[in-house]
Amino acid sequence: MSVIVEANNLKAHYITHAFGVQRSVKAVDGISIKVSEGEVYGIAGESGCGKSTLLKVLLGAHQPPLTVVDGSVKYRFDGVEMDALAMGEAARRDIRWSKVSYIPQGSMHVLNPVRRIQDTFRDFIQTHRSTSAREAHDMTRAYLNELGLPEKVMRAYPHQLSGGMRQRVTIGLATILWPKLIFADEPTTALDVVVQRGVIQLLKDIRQKEGSTLILITHDMGVHANLSDRIAVLYAGKVVEEADTRTILKTPLHPYTQYLIKSLPHLDERTERVSIPGRPPALDHPPSGCRFHPRCPLAIDKCRTIDPETISVRPGHQVACHVVTEGIPHAASV
Amino acid sequence: MITVRDLLRFSPSFRYGAIILMVVVVLIILSYFSPFEPDDRRAVPRNEPPSFEYLLGTTSTGQDVFWMLTFAIRNTMIIAGVAVIIGRTIGVLLGMISGYVGGTLDRVLSSIVDSVIVIPRLPLVILIASILRGQITIITLAVLIGILDWAYPSKRYRAQIFSLREREFTQTAVFAGMNTFKIVVQEHLPFLIPFLLADMVSGFLFAIGFEVTLSILGLSDLNAQSIGTMIYWGNYYQALLSKQIWVLAAPIAASVLIVVGFYLMSIGLGTYLDPRTRLKRLEVRG
Amino acid sequence: MSLLREFILPRLLQWALVIFVGITITFLIPRLSPVNPISQALGRLTAFQNVAPEAMVELRETLEDLYGLNGSIFDQYVAFWKRVLRGDLGPSFSAFPRSVNEMIGAGLGWTIGLLGTAVISSWLLGLLLGSLAGYFSNRWWSQVLDKLLIFIYPVPYYIVAFVLLMAFTFYLPIFPLVGGAKGTPGLNWEYISSVLHHSFLPAFSIMVGALAFRFIMAKTLATSELASDYVQYAEMGGLPRRKIITNYVMRNTMLPQITDLGLSLGAIFEGALITEVVFAYPGVGSVLYNSIISADYNVIMGITLLSIVGIATASLLVDLSYPLFDPRVRLR
Numbered sequence: 042m043s044v045i046v047e048a049n050n051l052k053a054h055y056i057t058h059a060f061g062v063q064r065s066v067k068a069v070d071g072i073s074i075k076v077s078e079g080e081v082y083g084i085a086g087e088s089g090c091g092k093s094t095l096l097k098v099l100l101g102a103h104q105p106p107l108t109v110v111d112g113s114v115k116y117r118f119d120g121v122e123m124d125a126l127a128m129g130e131a132a133r134r135d136i137r138w139s140k141v142s143y144i145p146q147g148s149m150h151v152l153n154p155v156r157r158i159q160d161t162f163r164d165f166i167q168t169h170r171s172t173s174a175r176e177a178h179d180m181t182r183a184y185l186n187e188l189g190l191p192e193k194v195m196r197a198y199p200h201q202l203s204g205g206m207r208q209r210v211t212i213g214l215a216t217i218l219w220p221k222l223i224f225a226d227e228p229t230t231a232l233d234v235v236v237q238r239g240v241i242q243l244l245k246d247i248r249q250k251e252g253s254t255l256i257l258i259t260h261d262m263g264v265h266a267n268l269s270d271r272i273a274v275l276y277a278g279k280v281v282e283e284a285d286t287r288t289i290l291k292t293p294l295h296p297y298t299q300y301l302i303k304s305l306p307h308l309d310e311r312t313e314r315v316s317i318p319g320r321p322p323a324l325d326h327p328p329s330g331c332r333f334h335p336r337c338p339l340a341i342d343k344c345r346t347i348d349p350e351t352i353s354v355r356p357g358h359q360v361a362c363h364v365v366t367e368g369i370p371h372a373a374s375v
Numbered sequence: 376m377i378t379v380r381d382l383l384r385f386s387p388s389f390r391y392g393a394i395i396l397m398v399v400v401v402l403i404i405l406s407y408f409s410p411f412e413p414d415d416r417r418a419v420p421r422n423e424p425p426s427f428e429y430l431l432g433t434t435s436t437g438q439d440v441f442w443m444l445t446f447a448i449r450n451t452m453i454i455a456g457v458a459v460i461i462g463r464t465i466g467v468l469l470g471m472i473s474g475y476v477g478g479t480l481d482r483v484l485s486s487i488v489d490s491v492i493v494i495p496r497l498p499l500v501i502l503i504a505s506i507l508r509g510q511i512t513i514i515t516l517a518v519l520i521g522i523l524d525w526a527y528p529s530k531r532y533r534a535q536i537f538s539l540r541e542r543e544f545t546q547t548a549v550f551a552g553m554n555t556f557k558i559v560v561q562e563h564l565p566f567l568i569p570f571l572l573a574d575m576v577s578g579f580l581f582a583i584g585f586e587v588t589l590s591i592l593g594l595s596d597l598n599a600q601s602i603g604t605m606i607y608w609g610n611y612y613q614a615l616l617s618k619q620i621w622v623l624a625a626p627i628a629a630s631v632l633i634v635v636g637f638y639l640m641s642i643g644l645g646t647y648l649d650p651r652t653r654l655k656r657l658e659v660r661g
Numbered sequence: 662m663s664l665l666r667e668f669i670l671p672r673l674l675q676w677a678l679v680i681f682v683g684i685t686i687t688f689l690i691p692r693l694s695p696v697n698p699i700s701q702a703l704g705r706l707t708a709f710q711n712v713a714p715e716a717m718v719e720l721r722e723t724l725e726d727l728y729g730l731n732g733s734i735f736d737q738y739v740a741f742w743k744r745v746l747r748g749d750l751g752p753s754f755s756a757f758p759r760s761v762n763e764m765i766g767a768g769l770g771w772t773i774g775l776l777g778t779a780v781i782s783s784w785l786l787g788l789l790l791g792s793l794a795g796y797f798s799n800r801w802w803s804q805v806l807d808k809l810l811i812f813i814y815p816v817p818y819y820i821v822a823f824v825l826l827m828a829f830t831f832y833l834p835i836f837p838l839v840g841g842a843k844g845t846p847g848l849n850w851e852y853i854s855s856v857l858h859h860s861f862l863p864a865f866s867i868m869v870g871a872l873a874f875r876f877i878m879a880k881t882l883a884t885s886e887l888a889s890d891y892v893q894y895a896e897m898g899g900l901p902r903r904k905i906i907t908n909y910v911m912r913n914t915m916l917p918q919i920t921d922l923g924l925s926l927g928a929i930f931e932g933a934l935i936t937e938v939v940f941a942y943p944g945v946g947s948v949l950y951n952s953i954i955s956a957d958y959n960v961i962m963g964i965t966l967l968s969i970v971g972i973a974t975a976s977l978l979v980d981l982s983y984p985l986f987d988p989r990v991r992l993r
Contacts (some may be wrong), residue, residue: 138899149891154913155913164900168898168899201992306985
């Protein structure tokens with residue numbers, strides 16, 4: 042399987058300087074991931090762990106005060122490698138939407154409120170393809186049809202559609218040119234469960250039709266369970282564990298991942314749900330050593346001082362945890 | 376919380392505005408030490424251009440322009456100050472009633488306010504002032520201007536209060552059983568005060584503008600010195616056409632300086648109030 | 662359709678309310694004064710000129726008729742309304758027997774010409790320049806404009822007009838000092854160019870103030886639009902800049918500016934009045950100024966009344982056009 046996007050030791054910080062105070066929020070602090078073509082790669086983690094920042098940088102859509110201080114992001118389309126961070130404006134515009142696309146968080150508001158849906162679609166299509174207005178409308182009609190949206194959506198304004206419909210329209214807008222690489226940021230948040238199911242199904246359908254790669258970012262493990270092939274668990278700007286979905290769900294190794302999985306409700310179980318004590322750290326002053334150590338019940342002395350390296354426990358399963366690498370028996374004991 | 380000191384240090388517009396207003400305050404204080412009375416005619420030689428002895432020259436009625444100006448600035452600021460106090464008091468009260476009581480009372484008040492806003496004030500004021508002509512004192516003028524400028528501010532305060540009421544910390548306080556008065560004073564006032572300050576500046580701008588306008592039209596107390604009356608008398612004695620430009624230039628320059636000074640300070644305050652624009656102005660390294 | 666009812670009807674009601682309140686205030690003000698306006702007016706009239714006895718009687722009757730002592734306050738009020746609804750604003754004192762309507766009518770065309778130009782051009786230009794400055798906030802010209810406006814925006818209309826007058830008619834005599842036009846009115850180029858020549862500076866001075874306000878507002882709105890989700894998404898989608906600025910930024914910032922236009926019509930009108938005084942431009946403002954000097958009550962009242970009705974109506978029309986631009990109000 043060829044790699045379609047690769048991040049290497051990526052570090053991106055928010056650096057601000059206001060009223061005499063300088064702050065550096067280390068939102069992404071040394072992340073390396075490899076995504077293979079055609080898979081669904083999930084990124085999981087709590088709010089504030091750096092998911093959205095990571096996404097922005099992977100897209101090359103970061104802007105001051107967000108600055109990349111180290112590392113690289115590379116795309117590979119049809120054997121051609123591109124540096125996502127060093128690309129010029131024109132090159133970036135070229136690949137956006139036709140090769141790389143983005144389904145944003147809060148899809149409620151990404152549609153221009155004073156523009157009809159079909160015109161917004163036309164805007165995006167005509168930016169990347171030279172088509173006439175009529176051709177663009179036809180394309181839109183056909184695609185919306187495929188996605189199961191009624192024709193009257195075309196001439197509607199965003200405020201006339203329900204939240205779920207708007208989300209699906211946005212997904213349609215992002216994928217209409219069949220990009221090879223799709224980034225989805227919390228596509229199901231703020232939707233009720235029934236609509237969520239529809240959205241998940243939609244994403245599955247799109248993937249199936251064109252074999253695109255989907256990078257799915259959400260805190261909702263249920264969604265990951267449904268869609269993702271592999272999952273990377275993020276905590277405080279670092280990847281703490283990465284494996285295929287089954288392994289993460291059945292045999293998580295990192296204490297944080299274990300907590301995440303344990304907190305998932307099962308339909309028949311009636312045991313008490315355990316939530317992780319404490320709160321995620323503020324990223325301008327992250328804890329020393331392993332960032333999870335203040336909340337980790339298994340923390341040893343080493344955890345307080347030395348940042349754990351990512352070790353491959355098995356092929357395709359990586360963990361960054363001293364307790365795991367030192368082989369201390371603890372599995373499923375959290 | 377960002378203090379006045381921080382504003383002075385990091386906001387150049389606030390700093391320059393404050394400097395200008397300091398100069399204005401100094402001039403006002405100087406007016407109390409003026410060697411001439413404000414209506415002393417023929418105290419100095421007439422129509423002298425600016426020189427070392429007469430810093431800003433003299434007028435055709437034999438008055439020293441510089442010392443006239445100090446009185447003028449003092450009176451204009453008094454008028455503006457009183458007007459702002461009156462106007463903002465009405466505005467804050469109305470805004471708060473509308474904002475805190477809400478419901479039908481709010482709707483009725485808001486309709487009245489929205490209607491009043493549309494009415495052009497200048498013709499109305501001219502009507503009032505020309506009827507009262509000859510009877511207008513500085514305070515009357517101040518009151519007149521004050522009752523003109525409460526409508527828009529009351530809308531703004533109402534909007535602020537609505538947004539404060541919706542905030543989480545208010546709901547928390549209500550749940551915790553805090554009584555309304557305490558909520559208003561302890562939770563909301565810290566937000567309202569800087570907003571009030573910035574709004575008062577715009578009130579000053581309006582009041583100064585109107586004072587100048589009314590005086591130039593000859594509708595204020597023409598025996599008192601104010602920036603507007605200086606211009607009025609300057610025009611009356613044809614200062615422009617007889618090349619005695621300093622008689623007019625001084626009050627005009629002073630008025631521009633004062634309003635610009637106020638405006639600069641309000642920009643500085645505004646930056647502090649609006650976190651969105653604050654983010655845009657951040658210096659970024661990297 | 663019912664939504665339009667929910668929007669149009671209340672607005673119409675408000676318009677009626679404004680006119681009602683405005684006219685009532687104009688009615689009340691002379692009555693609330695501590696001075697008897699009739700005696701005052703008559704005294705002023707007879708002080709400098711001999712007025713024929715018949716004219717005096719007619720004047721006194723007219724005056725009494727207008728805000729006089731015919732019956733109770735309520736009777737006077739009703740009579741007042743009757744007159745106003747007939748469109749009769751009474752006779753002028755100083756230019757007796759010319760009617761107020763006539764005097765206002767002579768100046769109205771000039772004022773509307775000035776106002777119209779100022780309102781439309783300052784709104785359009787301000788919107789355009791402000792949005793561009795907001796979008797390109799890092800360019801040098803955007804920053805320069807910002808700094809420049811600091812010295813223009815807060816300055817009272819009179820000062821702006823006066824400084825322009827001094828600069829361009831006196832020190833650099835490019836424009837004429839006074840008047841509306843030279844020569845006889847007619848549709849010939851000579852007259853029209855004279856009109857343009859005379860009206861350039863007054864129009865410009867109003868525009869400067871109105872433009873400054875609109876620019877600042879547009880820039881602020883554009884800046885906040887740039888942070889909106891749909892603009893950021895459009896940027897991410899690589900949409901051409903021109904398209905984003907027109908269809909995504911300006912189309913949205915236009916909306917609050919339409920509402921605001923209704924509110925600032927009053928201010929621009931006031932600016933026009935003052936400007937006419939400075940430039941001796943023969944519009945309604947000059948008529949007002951002259952009537953202040955000659956204490957011609959009726960004219961002052963008439964102009965006050967007319968301006969209230971005029972501004973309220975113009976504001977109504979602007980507000981009613983809002984649904985045409987905002988689909989969220991127009992459609993459910």
